[in-house]
Amino acid sequence: MGFFILNLFAMIATVVTSSFSTRWLGTWLPAGWTTRWYSAAWSEFQLHDVLLVTFQIVFLVVALSGLIGVPAAYALARRDFPGKKLVMLLFLLPLLVPPITFGIPLATVLYQTGFAGSMSGVVLANLVPTVPFVILVMIPFIEQIDTKIESAARVFGANTFKLFVHVLLPLLMPGILAALLLVLVRTLAMFELTFLTAGPTSQTLV
Structure with a gap:
């Protein structure tokens, strides 16, 4: 049960972190941080x-x-x-x-x-x-x-x-x-x- 909860929170944390990244390839953490994806989604959709x-x-x-x-x-x-x-x-x-x-x-x-x-x-x-x-x-x-x-x-x-x-x-x-x-x-x-x-x-x- 603990292993399942740990994996669940890890996946959620990965998605949330990637949503603020400017680019994320080949590294554990994003190269930069931005909120423009949220702004684009808010205005476009x-x-x-x-x-x-x-x-x-x-x-x-x-x-x-x-x-x-x-x-x-x-x-x-x-x-x-x-x-x-x-x-x-x-x-x-x-x-x-x-x-x-x-x-x-x-x-x-x-x-x-x-x-x-x-x-x-x-x-x-x-x-x-x-x-x-x-x-x-x-x-x-x-x-x-x-x-x-x-x-x-x-x-x-x-x-x-x-x-x-x-x-x-x-x-x-x-x-x-x-x-x-x-x-x-x-x-x-x-x-x-x-x-x-x-x-x-x-x-x-x-």
Whole structure:
């Protein structure tokens, strides 16, 4: 494990160092240092606009995934209803199949409904795998909370909103942060869905 981490940091350090070099051939260290490659990339590829769109999409996907996924995970963890296993299977399908498999028909539907080629279309497409991901991560965190804690809060007059904000949210915060962090990384790495739904005029780093 230590050897793997050492090699990983060595590769990252090599890439970062080479990005500041004027020329690097036949030596351990660059012959000179410069930031012009960053300036050229910033101006030539309009990185300001690209990064802005990327951060907007990632923020919306992370926020909506949490707002939808956490309550859905609570319902699936605490409630029994007919067809629960089927619902769980449907939620897991986007995580079990390659993104390109459901990405093409999803993009077709978004183009037909007019959502594709816009930020809302990209966000909707990325929510398909990220919401089930939040649900999958959060269910074990919710199941490990004793239901007696919730019952005690209701006995003392807490409604559903107060129960969630003052009792469940502090207990679930580690799981929520872990789930949202994983969603952020997954969204940045989900090139296929963004490519299929963004349209030819959109530019993101997602």
